[in-house]
């Protein structure tokens with residue numbers, strides 16, 4: 251595969267969507283062919299799986315069921331959207347990928363990072379991002395940012411307690427230590443311009459290396 255696969259991680263409200271849009275514009279202006287996507291990314295089968303996961307009425311969903319459904323939606327999106335773009339030599343910017351499952355289901359839900367990694371390795375079959383930018387932010391600040399934006403829908407994961415979201419952050423910080431070569435941590439508690447500049451620099455370094 252000729253393209254570059256980059257994923258972006260962090261708590262809800264960390265600024266992933268905002269920064270990805272800016273990075274996409276920047277890279278396009280530099281002459282690269284870029285797509286930005288997010289799971290389920292408009293892929294019909296993956297959308298349907300995701301609707302089942304995030305439906306606030308599904309309070310009885312078992313944690314392993316949740317992890318398997320995320321992995322299934324990921325697989326479908328990868329095959330239909332990410333891999334074709336990489337094969338065309340494009341840069342793919344993906345809002346959340348495997349590390350979301352490791353942090354949310356593996357660590358915060360307590361299923362175990364290694365267990366969730368195993369089912370995701372099966373799902374992605376070797377197609378890992380070459381670089382992951384993790385936006386680190388106190389989840390409280392992320393939720394405050396989201397609450398200011400009244401247009402955003404509230405999903406089943408948003409309804410989790412604060413302690414869940416703090417565990418997600420702890421999970422991410424463990425992943426940063428474990429996958430040092432792949433994950434780069436960025437302090438997201440700064441202005442949009444500052445976060446964008448650092449992110450663009452990290453990505454350009456990886457493309458040029």
Ligand SMILES: Nc1ncnc2c1ncn2[C@@H]1O[C@H](COP(=O)(O)OP(=O)(O)O)[C@@H](O)[C@H]1O
Pocket residue numbers: 260261262263264265266267268269395396399438439440441442445
């Ligand atoms: N660095 C920042 N400082 C202040 N507000 C921000 C920052 N980055 C994003 N926001 C705002 O926070 C909200 C959530 O941002 P968004 O990019 O949707 O986050 P995510 O995709 O990580 O959930 C949006 O209203 C966005 O404008």
Ligand SMILES: Cc1cn([C@H]2C[C@H](O)[C@@H](COP(=O)(O)OP(=O)(O)O)O2)c(=O)[nH]c1=O
Pocket residue numbers: 261262263288289320345346347348350351352354355405407408
């Ligand atoms: C991709 C993924 C997301 N999630 C969670 C994170 C979010 O709370 C929720 C919805 O993700 P998403 O639609 O990416 O929401 P946001 O725009 O807030 O980032 O699903 C997992 O728990 N595991 C996963 O593998």
